[in-house]
Amino acid sequence: MINPKLSETLPTNFGSIRKAIKDMEYGGYLIPKNWQIFWVTGMTQMDDTISPEPSNFDPNRFENPGSLPPYCFVPFGAGPRVCPGYEFARIETLVSIHYLVTRFTWKLLCSDNSFSRDPMSVPAKGLPVQISPRKLI
Numbered sequence: 001m002i003n004p005k006l007s008e009t010l011p012t013n014f015g016s017i018r019k020a021i022k023d024m025e026y027g028g029y030l031i032p033k034n035w036q037i038f039w040v041t042g043m044t045q046m047d048d049t050i051s052p053e054p055s056n057f058d059p060n061r062f063e064n065p066g067s068l069p070p071y072c073f074v075p076f077g078a079g080p081r082v083c084p085g086y087e088f089a090r091i092e093t094l095v096s097i098h099y100l101v102t103r104f105t106w107k108l109l110c111s112d113n114s115f116s117r118d119p120m121s122v123p124a125k126g127l128p129v130q131i132s133p134r135k136l137i
Helices: 086-103
Strands: 015-019 025-026 030-032 036-040 104-106 114-117 122-123 129-133
Touching: 086 104
Parallel strands: none
Antiparallel strands: 015 036, 025 030, 104 129, 114 122
């Protein structure tokens, strides 16, 4: 089972592969030139030296992006490979969630919290929910 607080903090991009352009040492390990390195993006943001209690869902930690080190949270990539539509996706997501939360009630129909990776985390039984319109006053 996955900690539900942890699952809210994982990015949708499970990882990325890069090739070492020269011999390098990292954390006491030698990485030879031309080796492929798989970077697990979700673990980058779990460093408690960057963010206290990283497994807790706390969107306020991103309110001042200048206070965070570069590449510590990369749901849309970063640097030259950043998604060109990330700002549009962010606004679109906020508006959609606003309407889904304020105009509908939600009921989870499955109590199974297990998950599998394929390659990202996926609820084992899917996510069956019942969504009903709220009565607006």
